[in-house]
Amino acid sequence: MESARKNHVKEVRTKIDGILAGASLSIGDVYPTRGGKSAKGPKAAVAPKYRNPGNAVQTWSGRGKLPLWFNEALKKKGVTAESLLIASATAKAAPAKKAVKKAPAKKVPAKKKG
Numbered sequence: 270m271e272s273a274r275k276n277h278v279k280e281v282r283t284k285i286d287g288i289l290a291g292a293s294l295s296i297g298d299v300y301p302t303r304g305g306k307s308a309k310g311p312k313a314a315v316a317p318k319y320r321n322p323g324n325a326v327q328t329w330s331g332r333g334k335l336p337l338w339f340n341e342a343l344k345k346k347g348v349t350a351e352s353l354l355i356a357s358a359t360a361k362a363a364p365a366k367k368a369v370k371k372a373p374a375k376k377v378p379a380k381k382k383g
Contacts, residue, residue, distance in 0.1 A: 319353045328355070 289295060317328030321338045329336050342348050 316357075317355060319350070320355050322348075322353065 285296075289299070315330040315332060318331040319329045319339060321327035321336075322342060323338070327336065327338050329339055339353065342353060343350065
């Protein structure tokens, strides 16, 4: 039964490839990925955000599952996630806020008496 399913999948793929080739399209043209990004190629690497104080080689980007060393470090007294931040990550993480100009107050004409 498993081999029959594999053969069926292979036949369907062959048909789809033929249709796409005949229309000069790719699978990405027909089924775009989320956000319009191409599914081709590896994902871009993310710069590390946290460093293990006990072993500087171990870093974490802040994405995905928390590494064991991160959880263990947080259990220690006085250690916070902020204290494990890499210095360059803190400079990028807190950009300066732009000053917002306020519009001048509207002047309301005074009512005339009489």
